[in-house]
Amino acid sequence: MRYLRLSAAASAILASCSLVSAQSMGQMTPPRSPRNASYSIDVRLDPASRTITASEVITWRNITTKPVDDLRFHLYWNAWRDDRSTWQRERKLGRTVRVTRPDDRATMDVSSVRVMNGGQPVDLTGSLRFIAPDDGNADDRTVLQAALPQPAAPGSTLTIEIAWTAHVPRTIARTGAIGNFFFIAQWFPKLGVLQEDGWNCHQFHSNTEFFSDYGVYDVRVTAPKAWPVGATGVVRDRRDNSDGTTTHRYYQEDVHDFAWTTSPDSLERTARFEHPTLPPVEMRLLLRPDHASQAERHFDATRAALKYYGEWFGAYPYGHITIVDPAFQSGAGGMEYPTLFTGGTRWFAPEHSDDPEDVVIHEAGHQFFYGIVGSNEFEDAWMDEGLNTFGEARALMTWYSPMYLQQRYFGNFVPYVFKDVRLDREIYWNRFAGYRRNPKIDQQSAPSYRYYPGLGTQTTYNKTALWLNTFERWLGWPVVQRTLSTYFERWQFKHPKPDDFFAIANEAAGRDLSPFFDQVYRSSNVFDYGIQELRSDREGDNYRTTVVARRYGEATFPIDIRVTFADGQQAVEHWDGQDRWRQYTYDRAERAVTAEADPEHVLLLDVNATNNSRALGPRGELGTKAATKWSLKWMIWLQDCLLSWSMFV
Amino acid sequence: MSPLAACRDGIRRVAAAPLILAGVWLMTMLAGLPLALALRGEISSHLGTSLASEPAANGVNYEWMQEFADQATGIGTTLRPTILGFGAVLDNLSAFLDNTSRPIVIVGAAGMYILLWLFVAGGIIDRYARDRATGVHGFFSASGVFFFRFLRLGLVMLAVYGLLFSYLHPWLFDRVYPRLTREVNFEPTAFFIRVSLYLIFGLALGACNLAFDYAKVRAVVEDRRSALGALASGLRFVRRNAGAAVTLYLLDVGLFVIALAAYAAVAPGAGGIGWTMWFGFAIAQLYILARLWVKLVFWASETALFQGRLAHAGYVAAAKPVWPDSPAAEAIT
Numbered sequence: 001m002r003y004l005r006l007s008a009a010a011s012a013i014l015a016s017c018s019l020v021s022a023q024s025m026g027q028m029t030p031p032r033s034p035r036n037a038s039y040s041i042d043v044r045l046d047p048a049s050r051t052i053t054a055s056e057v058i059t060w061r062n063i064t065t066k067p068v069d070d071l072r073f074h075l076y077w078n079a080w081r082d083d084r085s086t087w088q089r090e091r092k093l094g095r096t097v098r099v100t101r102p103d104d105r106a107t108m109d110v111s112s113v114r115v116m117n118g119g120q121p122v123d124l125t126g127s128l129r130f131i132a133p134d135d136g137n138a139d140d141r142t143v144l145q146a147a148l149p150q151p152a153a154p155g156s157t158l159t160i161e162i163a164w165t166a167h168v169p170r171t172i173a174r175t176g177a178i179g180n181f182f183f184i185a186q187w188f189p190k191l192g193v194l195q196e197d198g199w200n201c202h203q204f205h206s207n208t209e210f211f212s213d214y215g216v217y218d219v220r221v222t223a224p225k226a227w228p229v230g231a232t233g234v235v236r237d238r239r240d241n242s243d244g245t246t247t248h249r250y251y252q253e254d255v256h257d258f259a260w261t262t263s264p265d266s267l268e269r270t271a272r273f274e275h276p277t278l279p280p281v282e283m284r285l286l287l288r289p290d291h292a293s294q295a296e297r298h299f300d301a302t303r304a305a306l307k308y309y310g311e312w313f314g315a316y317p318y319g320h321i322t323i324v325d326p327a328f329q330s331g332a333g334g335m336e337y338p339t340l341f342t343g344g345t346r347w348f349a350p351e352h353s354d355d356p357e358d359v360v361i362h363e364a365g366h367q368f369f370y371g372i373v374g375s376n377e378f379e380d381a382w383m384d385e386g387l388n389t390f391g392e393a394r395a396l397m398t399w400y401s402p403m404y405l406q407q408r409y410f411g412n413f414v415p416y417v418f419k420d421v422r423l424d425r426e427i428y429w430n431r432f433a434g435y436r437r438n439p440k441i442d443q444q445s446a447p448s449y450r451y452y453p454g455l456g457t458q459t460t461y462n463k464t465a466l467w468l469n470t471f472e473r474w475l476g477w478p479v480v481q482r483t484l485s486t487y488f489e490r491w492q493f494k495h496p497k498p499d500d501f502f503a504i505a506n507e508a509a510g511r512d513l514s515p516f517f518d519q520v521y522r523s524s525n526v527f528d529y530g531i532q533e534l535r536s537d538r539e540g541d542n543y544r545t546t547v548v549a550r551r552y553g554e555a556t557f558p559i560d561i562r563v564t565f566a567d568g569q570q571a572v573e574h575w576d577g578q579d580r581w582r583q584y585t586y587d588r589a590e591r592a593v594t595a596e597a598d599p600e601h602v603l604l605l606d607v608n609a610t611n612n613s614r615a616l617g618p619r620g621e622l623g624t625k626a627a628t629k630w631s632l633k634w635m636i637w638l639q640d641c642l643l644s645w646s647m648f649v
Numbered sequence: 650m651s652p653l654a655a656c657r658d659g660i661r662r663v664a665a666a667p668l669i670l671a672g673v674w675l676m677t678m679l680a681g682l683p684l685a686l687a688l689r690g691e692i693s694s695h696l697g698t699s700l701a702s703e704p705a706a707n708g709v710n711y712e713w714m715q716e717f718a719d720q721a722t723g724i725g726t727t728l729r730p731t732i733l734g735f736g737a738v739l740d741n742l743s744a745f746l747d748n749t750s751r752p753i754v755i756v757g758a759a760g761m762y763i764l765l766w767l768f769v770a771g772g773i774i775d776r777y778a779r780d781r782a783t784g785v786h787g788f789f790s791a792s793g794v795f796f797f798r799f800l801r802l803g804l805v806m807l808a809v810y811g812l813l814f815s816y817l818h819p820w821l822f823d824r825v826y827p828r829l830t831r832e833v834n835f836e837p838t839a840f841f842i843r844v845s846l847y848l849i850f851g852l853a854l855g856a857c858n859l860a861f862d863y864a865k866v867r868a869v870v871e872d873r874r875s876a877l878g879a880l881a882s883g884l885r886f887v888r889r890n891a892g893a894a895v896t897l898y899l900l901d902v903g904l905f906v907i908a909l910a911a912y913a914a915v916a917p918g919a920g921g922i923g924w925t926m927w928f929g930f931a932i933a934q935l936y937i938l939a940r941l942w943v944k945l946v947f948w949a950s951e952t953a954l955f956q957g958r959l960a961h962a963g964y965v966a967a968a969k970p971v972w973p974d975s976p977a978a979e980a981i982t
Contacts, residue, residue: 178832178834179832179833179834179835180834181834263834265834265835288834288835288836289835290835290836290837327834327835328833328834328835328836328839329830329833329834329839330834346836347836347837347840405711405730407730407731407736407739407740409739409740409742409743410742410743410746410747410843410847411747411822411826411843413836413839413840413843414739414743416735416736416739418730418731418733418734418736419918420708420709420730420733420734420918420919421709421711421730421733422709422711423711424711427711427712427715428711432712432715433715433719436715436716436719437719534698594700596700608716609701609712609713609716610695610696610697610699610701610713610716610717611699612699612700612701613699613700613701614697614698614699614700615698615699615700615702616698619698619700619702619703620698621698622696622702622703622705622706622922623692623693623696623697623698623699623702624693625702625706625922626692626696626702626705626706626922627689627690627692627693627696628689628922628926629705629706629920629921629922629926630688630689630692630705630728631685631686631688631689631692632685632926632930633732633733633919633929634685634688634724634727634728634732635681635682635684635685636732636737636930636933636934636936636937637727637731637732637737637740637741638681638684638685638755638758639677639678639680639681639937640737640738640741640936640937640940641741641744641751641755641759642677642680642681642758642759642762643677643741643937643940643941643944644741644742644744644745645745645759645762645763646762646763646766646944647745647854647858648763648806648807648810649763649766649767649770649803649806
């Protein structure tokens with residue numbers, strides 16, 4: 001028996017060791033995803049001319065039940081080829097568009113596409129054409145269609161060979177180059193996702209990100225010798241070439257994208273995440289020299305994400321992660337890629353404020369919601385950005401509280417931390433302010449790529465975090481945790497849709513939450529409850545207290561109304577929140593002192609919290625005193641402002 | 650007279666006329682008070698009897714502040730946590746150097762404040778030039794006499810500062826800075842480039858400020874009627890006494906920096922209501938007084954330097970003149 005136990009333990013250790021060893025080689029055993037879109041790529045970077053020359057072999061399998069007679073590829077970089085692309089046209093809505101020099105632009109020119117047919121290559125180059133399935137923009141070149149010589153049957157596998165060259169843009173939308181810093185993302189012709197209803201291959205939009213199938217990536221990056229390279233996966237081999245370059249071979253299984261970076265200035269640091277119940281993760285950090293002192297802060301924030309997301313939602317399975325600290329004004333910061341993400345910090349970065357911790361936790365968190373659960377970012381961006389913002393805020397406040405408001409001055413260089421302003425999860429980290437400014441800007445259930453450009457994030461990130469946190473405050477963390485962990489478990493390495501998430505939420509809550517999701521997801525209505533009236537007048541021996549609660553907004557949610565009396569007793573009413581208003585009357589010996597709508601602030605989407613309560617007596621007079629205090633504070637600021645202007649005399 | 654001696658003399662002259670300091674402080678209070686009262690009304694109306702008042706009264710209710718600023722128009726939009734403590738100073742200084750726009754109400758108030766300064770500038774410099782009490786009547790008479798001359802000078806100043814902020818600043822920070830930092834991916838490099846450009850802009854601003862200061866001093870001391878003549882003579886003085894004038898200016902700038910540093914150390918935070926609120930306000934007003942004192946020291950020390958360099962020693966020794974004699978008349982003995 002003892003021998004058997006030892007043997008079992010030894011087997012477990014050996015299995016664990018072999019798993020760790022496999023992970024350290026980028027392998028995932030057993031396969032976690034369908035692996036129906038695998039890429040073997042050779043790429044060479046010429047930093048001087050900022051060009052890449054590359055070829056790839058895609059092994060693609062039709063995993064639908066229908067044949068398909070064409071292939072569709074994303075050529076994202078063509079969004080910056082000229083000003084007529086859909087991306088550029090959308091960017092002009094509601095945003096200042098940076099003037100782009102000709103050499104800042106990107107190009108992506110496919111020189112050949114061949115598909116193997118019965119062992120023989122068939123050249124598809126002549127059949128290539130650009131299509132614009134979303135908006136019909138004839139000038140958009142971000143989706144390339146290739147007609148197949150014969151339909152690809154369900155279950156069949158195609159081998160596709162593509163050669164292309166590209167000009168690396170000056171960093172835009174988190175890819176490109178600045179100085180000698182290169183961050184190369186969305187850089188290769190990438191297949192769309194074939195679904196039962198056809199190709200899901202959207203044009204590149206300014207407001208949304210990406211969507212692709214899982215596979216195995218085996219990529220050989222050739223860059224100048226001594227330039228460190230960071231990439232998705234793990235390096236399996238490095239080979240110096242006679243022309244002063246080095247070829248780095250990176251490999252990773254069960255991922256749906258591949259990004260890489262190189263710069264001679266990068267400093268390399270390593271650390272390890274360890275946890276009693278979660279698998280270890282080797283962390284590799286490529287750090288800018290001006291941030292050399294912040295290495296541990298990056299690791300610490302990554303640990304926080306791996307720990308809390310791991311404990312709450314599910315384990316990070318890859319065993320390694322690469323953190324890239326992007327160069328100053330590279331615009332590459334705050335972006336996620338499988339097993340790699342970019343942070344973003346500043347030379348002056350005081351502790352207990354936001355960067356780099358905020359962005360590192362957010363992007364590390366995307367490894368779970370984006371990397372492992374592969375939802376469609378074109379159509380349902382909230383499923384990764386929103387869920388992740390919720391997780392980020394929760395992890396951040398659990399790990400780092402207190403944090404304080406920081407403002408940057410003098411060209412955005414010099415930080416100042418306002419120690420009086422402690423940042424909370426509910427309002428600040430859930431990004432409530434942004435949502436409140438534009439609560440009706442879009443209906444969340446609309447395809448994300450159709451959100452109003454420039455403000456879509458407020459519906460995607462902010463609103464989702466707020467309604468998830470409302471969900472948590474309403475039904476409790478165990479229900480939300482169960483929802484998210486079940487969702488993570490069932491949909492890892494797959495492509496879930498919103499209804500899949502809602503079904504799991506219903507299941508976890510043990511009730512039909514459709515009315516809630518109808519309000520927050522299928523509508524852009526605004527929540528605003530308040531106390532319209534509070535009166536407490538003596539009538540005989542008692543006080544007659546009248547409270548009128550009102551629904552000012554269009555959206556509905558069940559809330560409590562709490563009335564507190566002078567002796568400290570409270571009356572709590574449960575209002576379904578459906579009617580426009582509701583009156584409550586009490587005859588008591590004590591006078592009412594306060595009335596509050598949603599006193600526990602369950603409904604974080606309520607856009608007007610000040611009208612949620614009224615007070616009588618001294619507490620009701622505090623408003624005037626607070627007004628005096630803040631007007632005096634403001635007057636000091638104004639006097640200082642006037643004194644600055646008095647320099648002109 | 651050496652710059653250091655002029656600085657000392659300027660400090661002495663300001664100390665000898667405490668009513669001027671008190672007066673400009675009162676002027677600064679009165680300039681801010683109407684808007685502060687208007688804001689108080691807005692805040693009070695927004696808070697009403699809400700319980701949101703409690704955290705707002707006892708510290709910072711950031712959620713309420715954001716809600717208020719989002720719903721407000723005009724001055725209400727400027728009520729943000731950045732008005733707190735030393736952050737307020739950084740906010741204004743940064744806005745000044747970065748040419749950040751302010752709401753029109755604030756710009757209007759600043760315009761009025763500048764006009765007030767233009768009005769009292771003649772009386773203040775006259776008082777410092779005479780280096781003895783001129784009395785309320787004398788002060789305001791001098792203010793009145795020089796107001797229209799300074800108003801004309803003010804038009805020149807408006808044109809020059811307008812050029813600096815409308816052309817030089819955008820050229821430096823919207824064209825040169827992006828060009829110089831276009832391929833810079835190392836933040837310290839960009840930071841030092843920006844600091845260098847601040848220095849260049851500050852030098853231009855300081856040079857103009859210096860010339861206009863001596864224009865005002867000469868206009869008062871020499872009873873000049875022509876604004877352009879005063880400016881030309883001010884420029885001549887600065888050119889002939891460049892080392893001393895610039896050194897003195899830098900010494901005065903040093904006093905300004907000391908005032909800022911002192912406030913950075915003691916600036917009150919949000920605090921509560923009651924005596925702590927008034928205590929914080931009093932400390933902040935001491936800082937405002939210090940800033941005003943520094944501004945007056947600029948004028949007093951520049952007046953002292955000018956008088957010292959042109960050897961008009963008789964200014965302080967002469968018999969009490971009968972208004973409207975100018976300080977220059979006292980020198981004609």
